[in-house]
Amino acid sequence: MRFKLRIIEKVPHILHEWWKMSLNFISCISNDFIESILAFSFKWTEFFVENMGYFRESINLTSLWWILPVTVLFIITFPLYYSRRTQNRLKRLTSNIPGPLTFPILGNIPTFAGCDLIEFFQKLVKLVNKYGSVVRFWMGDKLYVVITDSESIEKIFINKSLFKKNSSVSQMANGNGAVPDDDKWKIHRKIISSTFNSNVLEQFMENFIKNSFLLTENLKPIADERVTDIYSYFCSCALDIICETTMGTNVNAQMEDDPEYKTKLLQAIETLGETFKKPWMLNDWMHSRKQDFEKEREFAMKHLHRFVNKVIDDKLASKRNGVRKKDGSREQVEYVQWVRGRELSLLDLLIRDEQMKVDEIRDELSSLIVAGTKVIALTCSYVLSLLGVHQNIQDKVLEEQERIFEPDMGRPPTTSDVNAMKYLEQVLKETLRLYPPVPFLFRNIEEDMHLENGFTLPRGSYAVIFNFMTHRNPEYYPDPECFDPDRFSMDCPTVNRPYSYIPFGGGRRICVAYRYGMLEVKTLLSTTLRKYKITETMGGIERLEHSLQAGVVLKPATGFNVKMAPRPIKFIPSIFRE
Numbered sequence: 094m095r096f097k098l099r100i101i102e103k104v105p106h107i108l109h110e111w112w113k114m115s116l117n118f119i120s121c122i123s124n125d126f127i128e129s130i131l132a133f134s135f136k137w138t139e140f141f142v143e144n145m146g147y148f149r150e151s152i153n154l155t156s157l158w159w160i161l162p163v164t165v166l167f168i169i170t171f172p173l174y175y176s177r178r179t180q181n182r183l184k185r186l187t188s189n190i191p192g193p194l195t196f197p198i199l200g201n202i203p204t205f206a207g208c209d210l211i212e213f214f215q216k217l218v219k220l221v222n223k224y225g226s227v228v229r230f231w232m233g234d235k236l237y238v239v240i241t242d243s244e245s246i247e248k249i250f251i252n253k254s255l256f257k258k259n260s261s262v263s264q265m266a267n268g269n270g271a272v273p274d275d276d277k278w279k280i281h282r283k284i285i286s287s288t289f290n291s292n293v294l295e296q297f298m299e300n301f302i303k304n305s306f307l308l309t310e311n312l313k314p315i316a317d318e319r320v321t322d323i324y325s326y327f328c329s330c331a332l333d334i335i336c337e338t339t340m341g342t343n344v345n346a347q348m349e350d351d352p353e354y355k356t357k358l359l360q361a362i363e364t365l366g367e368t369f370k371k372p373w374m375l376n377d378w379m380h381s382r383k384q385d386f387e388k389e390r391e392f393a394m395k396h397l398h399r400f401v402n403k404v405i406d407d408k409l410a411s412k413r414n415g416v417r418k419k420d421g422s423r424e425q426v427e428y429v430q431w432v433r434g435r436e437l438s439l440l441d442l443l444i445r446d447e448q449m450k451v452d453e454i455r456d457e458l459s460s461l462i463v464a465g466t467k468v469i470a471l472t473c474s475y476v477l478s479l480l481g482v483h484q485n486i487q488d489k490v491l492e493e494q495e496r497i498f499e500p501d502m503g504r505p506p507t508t509s510d511v512n513a514m515k516y517l518e519q520v521l522k523e524t525l526r527l528y529p530p531v532p533f534l535f536r537n538i539e540e541d542m543h544l545e546n547g548f549t550l551p552r553g554s555y556a557v558i559f560n561f562m563t564h565r566n567p568e569y570y571p572d573p574e575c576f577d578p579d580r581f582s583m584d585c586p587t588v589n590r591p592y593s594y595i596p597f598g599g600g601r602r603i604c605v606a607y608r609y610g611m612l613e614v615k616t617l618l619s620t621t622l623r624k625y626k627i628t629e630t631m632g633g634i635e636r637l638e639h640s641l642q643a644g645v646v647l648k649p650a651t652g653f654n655v656k657m658a659p660r661p662i663k664f665i666p667s668i669f670r671e
């Protein structure tokens with residue numbers, strides 16, 4: 094009993110000492126983390142030895158009760174103090190950046206409390222309208238700085254060392270579990286860029302044409318003025334195209350008899366493109382707490398990886414064993430492809446180069462499949478929905494198609510036909526201005542960065558370039574809400590400021606396949622619009638605008654509901670003619 098009382102008397106002293114040490118530890122932590130840990134453990138040992146007598150006297154089971162609260166206190170206060178110190182620095186450096194009222198510990202999580210992704214998106218738009226082109230908000234201990242002015246964006250994009258992305262955002266967005274480190278990213282990017290290089294784009298045309306024809310066939314049953322969400326049709330088509338381009342494999346998502354397999358793959362792509370379902374999931378720690386979301390993602394990832402792994406295994410097997418010829422002998426795949434006059438797919442190149450491990454190849458291909466499916470489907474769906482509202486512009490698109498294709502409106506386009514579609518390109522660019530499919534471009538700020546407008550982006554914060562709002566800035570685009578493809582005509586007097594038009598991002602992380610993407614979208618739209626007229630977009634632009642949700646991609650929650658009708662032409666591309 095006497096021992097117990099003595100240790101209880103000692104508790105305030107122990108706590109006081111421990112607290113003092115913690116503060117010392119925190120104050121030196123930023124100088125050198127390892128050194129401070131060592132110094133702390135040394136002091137702690139010293140303290141323990143000093144008080145050893147009391148400990149020894151009191152070591153019996155009942156007197157151990159104080160260990161629990163002390164441990165809990167230790168566990169809670171250290172991270173809090175550490176993060177508080179970092180936060181203080183971030184707060185000091187961003188004190189002049191405007192933003193909503195911040196709450197202790199939670200930051201601006203209460204500002205967005207209860208918001209779904211539509212409301213979150215609308216709140217972000219309101220924040221930019223209210224506070225200006227640079228706005229800060231906190232998600233717990235994470236500081237996000239939303240940037241919309243072209244000067245600041247330019248400064249971020251031209252800084253070569255600023256190319257990393259928020260880890261959970263990029264992990265989710267690219268559809269794989271691992272984000273390659275810097276050196277690997279550079280190597281991977283170089284190889285992948287060579288596949289989508291403008292010199293080799295022509296080789297993809299055949300693939301685009303074949304799949305756009307299948308797309309128009311699939312659209313046939315719904316082109317009878319019934320209301321349909323066209324997004325999933327373009328998704329299947331884009332999936333077929335990207336798989337063939339990157340892996341040389343025909344997925345047949347547009348023709349697949351096994352609807353479960355196809356649906357699962359498309360579902361996986363949808364899930365993997367979503368980073369967060371609630372705004373507060375922008376906080377990495379809270380993100381990791383969302384077990385059910387993680388499970389959903391893991392399941393989707395497994396499904397996509399199983400599919401990609403199978404394709405890789407088959408390729409590796411045929412590379413090892415060669416391909417069986419008619420006479421029973423085998424020849425090497427590359428030789429076969431060369432003989433057939435076909436270019437190697439990205440997967441063939443990656444396997445041949447032997448610079449990447451199989452897992453890395455799988456991750457890169459998964460990223461490309463996710464990135465190359467959704468944005469293409471979204472872009473086409475936005476264009477068609479806008480044309481359903483702006484019939485006069487749709488007529489002008491068709492006039493241009495007639496000028497290029499007549500007398501044979503049904504013939505497949507060539508690359509030079511697509512290049513000649515200047516007005517369609519203007520429509521596409523204007524659509525990407527109003528509805529950039531990737532509306533937030535994240536960059537980790539790894540060194541303090543001073544912007545021209547007097548603000549500082551501190552090390553440890555995240556820049557969020559909100560291109561949706563940059564594209565709607567009246568300084569850069571007069572009457573910004575108006576859909577006017579003439580803004581992008583050669584003789585338009587509007588001179589856009591550099592970095593005021595960034596639907597493909599910029600700097601070192603700029604979209605690796607933007608020329609490929611433009612060519613693909615133009616081919617799909619040309620083929621669809623020559624065959625079908627979009628007669629109506631349900632709910633008009635208002636419905637689309639009011640259901641936009643913030644996510645990795647900009648997608649209206651209500652979908653792309655349009656009515657279509659066939660145009661009176663005979664349409665059989667020559668590659669399909671007998």
Ligand code: HEM
Binds near residue numbers: 525600605
């Ligand atoms: C209209 C079509 C497209 C648009 C608007 C678009 C837009 C974007 C944007 C905004 C980024 C982020 C850039 C940044 O952070 O600065 C991006 C990255 C990327 N895109 Fe695209 N994209 C399109 C088509 C495609 C296609 C078809 C593919 C695949 C074949 C693709 C593959 C990628 C990849 C792999 C990245 C990540 C690049 C990296 O981090 O190094 N994109 N895209």
